[in-house]
Amino acid sequence: MKIYADNAATTKMSSAAMQAQIACMEEYFANPSSLHSLGQRAAEQLFAFRESVARCLGAQAREITFTSGGSEADNQAILSAAAAGEKKGKKHIVSSAFEHHAVLHTLQNLERRGFSVTLLPVHENGIVRIEELRDALREDTALVTILYANNEIGTIQPIEEIGAICRERGILFHTDAVQAVGQLPINLQNIDLLSLSAHKFHGPKGVGALYARKGVPLSPLIAGGAQERGKRAGTENLPAIAGMAAALEEACAHMEENAKHIKALRDRLIAGLQTIPHSALSGDAHKRLPGNVHFCFEGIEGESLLLLLDARGICASSGSACTSGSLEASHVLLAIGRPHEVAHGSLRLTLSRETTQEEVDAIICAVTEVVATLRAMSPLWRDLEEGRREHVL
Amino acid sequence: MYYSETVMEHFTRPRNVGVIADADGVGEVGNAVCGDIMKMYLKVDEEIISEVRFETFGCGSAIASSSMATEMIKGKTITQALAVTNQNVVDALGGLPPHKVHCSVLAQEAIKAAIDDYYERRGNRQ
Numbered sequence: 001m002k003i004y005a006d007n008a009a010t011t012k013m014s015s016a017a018m019q020a021q022i023a024c025m026e027e028y029f030a031n032p033s034s035l036h037s038l039g040q041r042a043a044e045q046l047f048a049f050r051e052s053v054a055r056c057l058g059a060q061a062r063e064i065t066f067t068s069g070g071s072e073a074d075n076q077a078i079l080s081a082a083a084a085g086e087k088k089g090k091k092h093i094v095s096s097a098f099e100h101h102a103v104l105h106t107l108q109n110l111e112r113r114g115f116s117v118t119l120l121p122v123h124e125n126g127i128v129r130i131e132e133l134r135d136a137l138r139e140d141t142a143l144v145t146i147l148y149a150n151n152e153i154g155t156i157q158p159i160e161e162i163g164a165i166c167r168e169r170g171i172l173f174h175t176d177a178v179q180a181v182g183q184l185p186i187n188l189q190n191i192d193l194l195s196l197s198a199h200k201f202h203g204p205k206g207v208g209a210l211y212a213r214k215g216v217p218l219s220p221l222i223a224g225g226a227q228e229r230g231k232r233a234g235t236e237n238l239p240a241i242a243g244m245a246a247a248l249e250e251a252c253a254h255m256e257e258n259a260k261h262i263k264a265l266r267d268r269l270i271a272g273l274q275t276i277p278h279s280a281l282s283g284d285a286h287k288r289l290p291g292n293v294h295f296c297f298e299g300i301e302g303e304s305l306l307l308l309l310d311a312r313g314i315c316a317s318s319g320s321a322c323t324s325g326s327l328e329a330s331h332v333l334l335a336i337g338r339p340h341e342v343a344h345g346s347l348r349l350t351l352s353r354e355t356t357q358e359e360v361d362a363i364i365c366a367v368t369e370v371v372a373t374l375r376a377m378s379p380l381w382r383d384l385e386e387g388r389r390e391h392v393l
Numbered sequence: 394m395y396y397s398e399t400v401m402e403h404f405t406r407p408r409n410v411g412v413i414a415d416a417d418g419v420g421e422v423g424n425a426v427c428g429d430i431m432k433m434y435l436k437v438d439e440e441i442i443s444e445v446r447f448e449t450f451g452c453g454s455a456i457a458s459s460s461m462a463t464e465m466i467k468g469k470t471i472t473q474a475l476a477v478t479n480q481n482v483v484d485a486l487g488g489l490p491p492h493k494v495h496c497s498v499l500a501q502e503a504i505k506a507a508i509d510d511y512y513e514r515r516g517n518r519q
Binding site for chain 2: 299300301303304307308311329339340341344376377378379380381382
């Protein structure tokens with residue numbers, strides 16, 4: 001029996017989502033752009049799914065553009081806002097130091113095209129400071145893009161306040177809400193652009209959406225057709241969209257009870273891991289996603305930790321799944337001030353509504369033992385314990 | 394599978410882990426900032442490595458490379474140990490992913506550092 005604790009990387013599809021997807025494949029296989037009756041029935045379904053996603057977010061159907069996932073939505077949101085800003089001579093963007101790479105790499109590409117980018121620090125608690133955001137805004141700021149909740153350490157940003165400031169200053173505000181949608185109630189009041197991804201809330205992979213407030217111009221990344229009102233060419237992935245809509249409906253209908261269940265397990269797991277000496281929870285203990293537990297353990301390296309956990313049937317992550325295979329310490333952990341040698345010893349455990357208390361207790365036991373095993377063979381740990389190096393945690 | 398069976402075997406059940414309190418040579422390579430440190434301890438008896446132990450802070454392939462390297466030099470002469478290359482370690486492990494090959498380089502360097510330390514100590518004694 002495997003214990004799955006990597007829900008920030010992806011979640012298991014719910015049976016409701018699978019059933020919706022299969023039913024769609026059987027019933028609505030026609031192309032929604034076709035004029036015949038089967039095509040029009042598919043088009044009606046597409047509209048119904050769009051309304052369903054919009055309703056869960058508190059948006060209008062026409063404000064939802066379906067994409068291939070969160071990364072595409074991030075790219076399109078930022079490039080659209082940059083293009084709109086450029087027309088008015090505004091070429092400055094404010095973001096944070098610990099965005100997902102879908103945002104950071106898009107911003108780096110814009111910098112090569114002459115944009116300037118300010119990355120706000122996130123401090124030890126993993127949260128941007130409103131006064132620093134205010135100070136960073138300029139006359140030529142075209143966009144503020146701050147993630148809703150961080151994908152590695154799970155800290156939740158003051159999105160409503162950030163949005164209010166942007167609105168007041170007439171600056172577009174985008175948030176990468178990939179980790180938040182389906183987990184947290186979303187208030188779109190001051191948000192202009194929002195990215196989401198279905199597979200983070202028990203929906204299918206390869207599908208997501210970009211919310212763009214009415215009047216916010218979107219430029220297509222993919223040319224070649226009039227689908228999605230000209231914002232994204234290509235025949236719509238209707239079955240995946242069906243699965244996403246069903247998963248989101250389900251997640252939103254049970255959000256409160258799920259959050260309560262998952263948070264209780266999260267706090268139990270945090271308390272259990274905190275008994276390991278010279279370990280530290282990463283980021284704020286309370287302003288974090290219901291299912292996110294992220295620790296650094298001194299004297300050991302994260303990959304060996306997670307492989308030994310895997311050998312004991314526990315699926316975890318040392319950070320973001322997107323950067324595994326990279327030898328660099330996590331930019332997120334460096335951003336919250338962890339030194340390199342500590343940032344290497346990281347472990348992310350992300351829970352879902354399917355996680356049980358027995359699983360959490362088994363994780364606590366396994367992590368405690370594996371950390372001890374690795375420390376026993378670590379010369380760095382010996383140096384720390386024998387006083388040749390100072391403990392940081 | 395990300396790692397070969399041999400890598401996983403040496404990683405999950407590493408050979409020769411530990412410290413030799415009265416070692417004749419000790420070598421430490423790598424650094425904490427980069428995420429791997431290897432420390433090798435040798436006992437040398439008439440130019441033969443009679444005992445070897447290691448401690449490693451690092452990823453699975455760093456631990457497996459250390460374990461394999463110690464197996465490859467145990468009971469060998471110093472000359473034979475110095476002839477072990479990182480490629481020998483990689484081959485013995487059944488291959489390493491390309492971005493993990495540096496772990497085998499570290500193992501080769503740790504052997505050399507421990508032998509250098511042995512010669513240095515012996516030179517000082519004479």
